[in-house]
Amino acid sequence: MTEQSDAAIRHEGVVSPFNALGSDDLVVEARGTRLAVVAGGDPLTTPLFEAELGPTSPRIGGKEASLAEAVHAAAELLGKARFPLIGGLETDTNGMRAALKVAERVGGVVDHAASGPLLATIRVMQTGGNVMATLAEVRNRADLVLFVGTDAASLMPRFFKQVIWPEQRLPGTGTTRRLVFLGDGLDPKVGVAPDGTLPTHLPCATDRLVEAAAVLRALVERRAVRGETPAGLPLSDLEKLAADIREARYAIIVWAASQLPAEDAELTISSLCEMLKTLNQAPSPSPESSDGQAGPGGRALGLALTGPGNSIGANQVTAWSWGVPIRTSVATGAPVYDPDGYATEALLASGRADALLWIASFMDRPPPKGVPTIVLGRAGATAEADIVIPVGTPGLDHAGTVFRTDTVVALPVGQLRESGLPSVEQVLNDILTALGKKPVAEDKA
């Protein structure tokens, strides 16, 4: 296909498979396999659309091989492994469905490249709960948005345009929106309002965000806080912020676990979520019911931001198929969820995993080293492995579905070019065929 076409095919209303915001207004021109983002791009996603296709031939031990040979070699490697890790998992719904089938067939464990931050938010949900909003609720109803340790734009360059400063809001939701950035090294300019107003910036050292979140929760819940400068901030600033959150009609708290210190992420998010729960349990503003414990019937909700790579989708498919989140082993034939023990780094460092099937169909993400490895990677990715099978990218080379950062909205992504590359699903199904059926055991259920 690369040689033949001079004429550009213009695709309008393209859904970006990369930004987890569900942007669906991109305009992309395709000339053969070359893509150019004409409108709706941003510094993170445009290069992912526009990267050259690169070599599409599978490789075994660095040498070109046919797809059938590579599939056969992959099946052999996985079939021999005692405890294979199926990692990366940057794929669409159907790719993930197939990955879980492979895991069941070979008795492996699944983990996503971004599980660490993803599970920080999920584990808080699993232990205490949370109150969350989707993008459209933020876009329309928020009158106060607090960003904790993130500027959002570094993960999602279009966040402010698409979510925070839309041209219109639902009638009745108000016209004002105040932003507060809490954290270190955040640039308030990315959140500038159309009228030029800059977000308030409370500069808090990254390693003290965990403390700031705990203090904020205490203040919102009207508990005593000692010291004049908790988390290195003037107490009065935090008191003002707590009062604003209590009085807001619809406050939103944004975090990106990947931008919080890994060791503090869960505790920080937990303080924020407990605070949100308290605020939502507050009664309506009526004279008989108001107990003065919390704001006047306002609401407060969270929004967790994830990066590219469809970690939300990979987790959703795992949760509905197996009943538990990602970082789960089926080595015993049934799901065992262990968010610490089944982290990719832990499995490779301890030597428990003896083979790696690495899936990275959205971008060039090299696999970790240490064990015999099969890569199902985006074409053009340079990292070598024992077996490399270039695969198509959902939304560029084939249709599929991916999930938005708010976990609720799944998006249909389309095909923009004829690259001839197989999808992750196709390659994994071929590997399953090569592995052959497992004998049917007695029904244990």
Add this chain to the structure above:
Amino acid sequence: MLTKLAGGRVFDPINDVDGEVKDLFIEDGRFVEAHAGKTPDEVRDLSGKVLMAGGIDMHSHIGGGKFNIARMLMADEHRNQVFHENGACRCGSGEATPSTFQTGYAYAKLGYTMAFEPAMLPANARQAHLEMGDIPILDKGAYALLGSDDLLLSMMREEKGKDAIRDYVAWTLETSQALAIKVVNPGGISAFKWGARRLNLDEKNPYYEQTPRKILTTLADALTELGVPHPVHVHGCNLGVPGNDETTLKTIEGMEGRRIHLTHLQFHSYGKEGKRGFSSGAAAIAEAVNKNKNVSIDVGQVMFGQTVTASGDTMSQVRTSRFADPKKWVAMDIECDAGCGVLPFRYKEKNFVHALQWAIGLELFLMIEDPWQIFLTTDHPNGAPFTTYPHLIRLLMDRDFRNDRLRALPKATREMSNLESLTREYTLAEIATITRAGPARILGLDKEHGHLGAGARADLTAYRDDPDREAMFNEPELVLKAGRRVVEKGVIDPEAAGIVGATHVVRPGYDRLIERHIGRFVEDFRGMRLGTVKLSDAEIEADGKGSLVCHACGGVH
């Protein structure tokens, strides 16, 4: 191939067959008339067995975002409730919140062949259908949620007129691939987004100024005009609030003869009498249902044990969040569309309130006279998981067993319930009605489903006739789907484990000009294009992964 099922006792209420011994014939996946002069290729002796159509669960939360949250929230339970893959069946976990594959296997093992997700948010429709695509064996479908969405409420506020609303309802059914329309706490999920913590039947939404009563009649009228078989499927106001029996009676009255399905009615039948301010309102409500043939209900029976409640009713879930057990809960405001709330719940036999909830559900079952107006549900998993159905059936069929269970409850509860005095025992024909014939009819599927007459799809469950009805319904001898064996003696047929059932939908005609208005709303306020929102047929049917069955609507458009 012609198959003869010989000698079974047939319970087929749609065809007025009540326990007669009768041979059944199956050809090409359907029941056919007895062929004179044609010899069956296969004869299966089912003498002594009780035969019914495949079970149909008309209200069971089986797929979608809130249920996936519920699964993850129940991680501690799932650790000890795992299911192994066996080379044919996939692995999974969870009893109250089973994973998708397990949902399909567990329903099939109970003799069910269809189940319907009753609360699909249009904004989450794609995920709900993806999940249901991974529920094997069962046919399925979903009811799309309307009534707290900003688009409908703004159309009502701006008096866009009933034609526009009717077209929007039809558009929602089509583009979310739904079979019916569900309303949850009409206007209340929206009111909560505007800060209200409660909304009564005649209270106005804080911004849109529409009352729940008006939202219900508006949607009921739209569905009637469209000729959608299933009436508006209603989770009413004030779920779980003592004194909501009044709201329920007023809701029935307020429909003024319009058809309505009141779902999980047990949660809406609470009085506030007695020294604890909590009593049964079942008698008056059952009487109202008996008098109003336009009303159908499902019970949402509570059973004792650990479960999790997953609901679109953010307002009531947050209101009751203090009762979460274990103490954790999730709520979400969703996409100018609706919301969801998920909280674990442990119904305890020794708890006065929980025990009375149990009794109230059974009172409804026993006091609502016409089995065509009432359907067996636990609002899975909210009252209990669907795997408790056999126990529930025994409670309905066996008065001594029921009274034994009742005696284990707190004295204070027994004093507040008339359950002990209710002598009714369900017959097998009545069980067949409330678990397959009735659901098929109320959903408009009864031409081909829910019965054993010629032309129906050959979904059949054969039970051994055991006086212990719990044991009997817990392990059917044989389950067929479209004539194919899917379960025998409690074991999934390996060949059938991969069956992907159809998705049932309706598509009433409408004026497509409405898309302009919807499109503007979606672009202006959700920041999306209409094409991204709409769920295409290909997404369900792609690569032969699923199929769609569209049911006729009787509307004039």
